[in-house]
Amino acid sequence: MKKNGEPDRSRQFIGCLLVVTLMPLATGCDTMRDSTLTGRLWDDGGVNHCLPAPQPNPKLYRTPDDKDVLVTYDELREKNDSIRRRAFFFQPNVRRLEAHKRPKFVSPDKVVELKLIRVSEAGNTNAPVEEVIFAKISADNQAFTLIWFGTDLGPYALPVYEDRGSEVRRALLTPLATMGDVIVVVVVVAVVAGAIVGYGYAAGQTCHHP
Structure with missing residues (x-):
């Protein structure tokens, strides 16, 4: 038999997961850009x-x-x-x-x-x-x-x-970096969606708990 506190603990865990997952979105566009693979590839540090x-x-x-x-x-x-x-x-x-x-x-x-x-x-x-x-x-x-x-x-x-070598290297690596960014976004969306579903399920368990 489940204890009364288990649904609440599940909701708290899922809520924390949502906060951690969505935290990068609150840091601003510049920080988001610098955090992406493409952004890092095209920043001044990668230029000769x-x-x-x-x-x-x-x-x-x-x-x-x-x-x-x-x-x-x-x-x-x-x-x-x-x-x-x-x-x-x-x-x-x-x-x-x-x-x-x-x-x-x-x-x-x-x-x-x-x-x-x-x-x-x-x-x-x-x-x-x-x-x-x-x-x-x-x-x-x-x-x-x-x-x-x-x-x-x-x-x-x-x-x-x-340097032209830097330009060519970045141009060649940009598609790979973009693909990596897309994969990261897909994973984040999947985690957020799963967390929302889990949060809703935990909330339902709390409401129906005798």
């Missing part, structure tokens, strides 16, 4: 940022016909703190620089291959008279301005962007 090194050593070179400038600098990869030399041509990447996007990089060896000429610093009194391109580097070496035929272009910040 590439940015100028603390001392990027920027050097600019012009083509012999003065039609373009090659920008070179040291880049830091946040994920492993490795540093590599980067280079990109200015003209094809102006819009990308303005939009703070990843430029189309080329080999730093282009300096030698194309016999590029070092761009003189603005204010350099020793620059050749026929010089038409000058460069101004920011005090922190993180940006540059070109003075081209007397017109200031810039300043342009050295590129900061997400």
Whole structure:
């Protein structure tokens, strides 16, 4: 024979189960998003940022016909703190620089291959008279301005962007993460539904108990 307190204890247990199961819903959208597999995959912690090194050593070179400038600098990869030399041509990447996007990089060896000429610093009194391109580097070496035929272009910040490997990895793993989130939701819904049914059953037992 059941004791009078058994239905009440069942209801208390099921009530606690409901509270624990539904508690994440009360933490807000941001917390819910961060708790999902997909949210964790796409948060900043899973991104490998590439940015100028603390001392990027920027050097600019012009083509012999003065039609373009090659920008070179040291880049830091946040994920492993490795540093590599980067280079990109200015003209094809102006819009990308303005939009703070990843430029189309080329080999730093282009300096030698194309016999590029070092761009003189603005204010350099020793620059050749026929010089038409000058460069101004920011005090922190993180940006540059070109003075081209007397017109200031810039300043342009050295590129900061997400590594393509991170983007590809996240894109490939997103379907799996989404599937995992769906499975979690299904399990939670099943637990809640079972708890509600159990709570109703326990309540019925209490009402009909002699």
